[in-house]
Amino acid sequence: MAVALNTLVEEADRYLGSAKIQDYCPNGLQVEGRPQVMRIVSGVTASQALLDAAVQARADLVLVHHGYFWKGENPCVVGMKQRRLKTLLKHDISLLAYHLPLDLHAEVGNNAQLARQLDITVEGPLDPADHRVIGLIGSLPEPMHPRDFARRVQEVLGREPLLIEGSEKIRRLGWCTGGGQGYIDRAIAAGVDLFISGEASEQTFHSARENDISFIAAGHHATERYGVQALGDYLARRFALEHVFIDCPNPI
Template identity: 85%
Template sequence: MAIALTTLLEEAERFLGAARIADYCPNGLQVEGRPQVRRIVSGVTASQALLDAAVEADADVVLVHHGYFWKGENPCVVGMKQRRLKTLLNNDISLLAYHLPLDVHPQVGNNVQLAAQLDITVEGPLDPENMKVVGLIGSLDEPMTARDFARRVQEVLGREPLLIEGSQMIRRVGWCTGGGQGYIDQAIAAGVDLYLTGEASEQTVHSARENDVSFIAAGHHATERYGVQALGDYLAKRFALEHLFIDCPNPV
C-alpha cells in the first residue's frame, strides 16, 4: 500500500506536536522526494552510510533523529553535505528528521523508549521547573549496584559503557539520551543514585565523584536508537507501510 507523502508528514507532525517545540534544526520534511510512500527506512543519523543503505532497500522516505541544517552550520552545499543531498535527490528519496520532538514524546520518545529497554519505571521529568531539560527520572523495581546496572546497560545496548561508580545502591535513576551530560546537576538536585546519558564531558566526572552519584555514559548513538524505531513502527502500522530500521554503528 502507498500513501501520499503529505499525509505521512501531517500525521507525524500531529503525533509528535513538532510545531510547538523550539529546536536547533528544522523538524519534519528536510528534503522532498517522490510524492507517494510505501517503504520507510529509519536510522539515528542521516549519514552517507544510512542513505546508501536506504537506496539499496528501495526506500521512499528516510526517517531520522539527526538530520541536517543545524543552527550555526555552514549553509553551503559542498563536500559531505553535497554528496548526501545528491544521494537523496538523485534517488527521489524524502528525508524526515525529528530532533527534540523525538526526545520528549511520551510514547515514542528516545527517553521513554530507553527506559522501557532498561526496565526503568518513569516517574516524571528530571527538572519539573525547567521543561527545556528533556531528561526523565524514574526508579528500578529492585535496587542494584552500579556495576550490575552498567552490565544491564551493556547487555541491552551492545556496548561497554563508561561507569563512574558511587557508593550508593541504585534505586532512583535520572537519564537523558544523547548529549545530555550537562543535566547531571539537575539529576543530583533531584536526588538520583545514578545519572545516565550518552556522552561525558571532563567536568561530568568530577560532578559525579564529588557528589557521590554514579554516572554512566552509554553512547550518544546507542541511547538514541529506539525512538526513531518506535516512530517508524507507529507510522508503518498507521498507514500499512513497510518499515525497516537500519543501524549504522557509531562508537560514540
C-alpha cells in the same frame, strides 16, 4: 499500500507536536522526494552510510533523529552535504527528521524508549520547574549494584558503557539520552543514585564523584536508537507501510 507523502508528514508532525518545540534545526520534511510512500527506512543519523543502505533497500522515505540544516552550520551545499543531498535527490527519496520532538515524546521519545529497554519505571520529568530540560526521573524494581546495572546496559545496548561508580546501590535514576550529560547537576538536585546519558564531559566526573552518585555514559548513538524505531513502527502501523530500521554503528 502507499500513502501520500504530505499525509504521512502531517501525521508525524501532529503526533510529535513538533510545531510547538523550539529546536536547533528544522523538524519534519527536510528533503522532498516522490509523492507516494510505501517503504520507510529509519536510522539514527542521515549519514552517507544510511542513505546508501536506504537506496539498496529501495526506500521511499528516510526517517532519522539527526538530520540536516543545523543552526550555525555552513549553508553551502558542498562536500559531504552535497554528496548526501545528491543521493537523496538522485533517487527521489524523502528525508524526514525530528530532533528534540523525538527526545521529548512520552511514548516514542528516546528517553521514554530507553527506559523501556532498561526496565526503568518513569516517574516524571527531570526538572518539573523547567520544561526545557529533556531528561526524565524514574526507578528500578529493586536496588542494584552500579556494576550490575552497567552490565545490563551493556547487554541491552551492545556497547560497553563508561561507569563512574558511587558508593551506594542504585534505585532512583535520572537520564537524558545523547548529549545530555550537562543535566547531571539537575539530577543530583533531584536526589538520584545514578544519572545516565549518552556522552560525558570532563566536569561530569567531578560532579558524580563529589556528590557520590553513579554515572553512566552509554553512547550518544546507542542511547538514541530506539525513538526513531518506535516512530517508524507507529507510522508503519498507522498507514500499513513497510518499515526497516538500519543501524549504522557509531562508537560515540
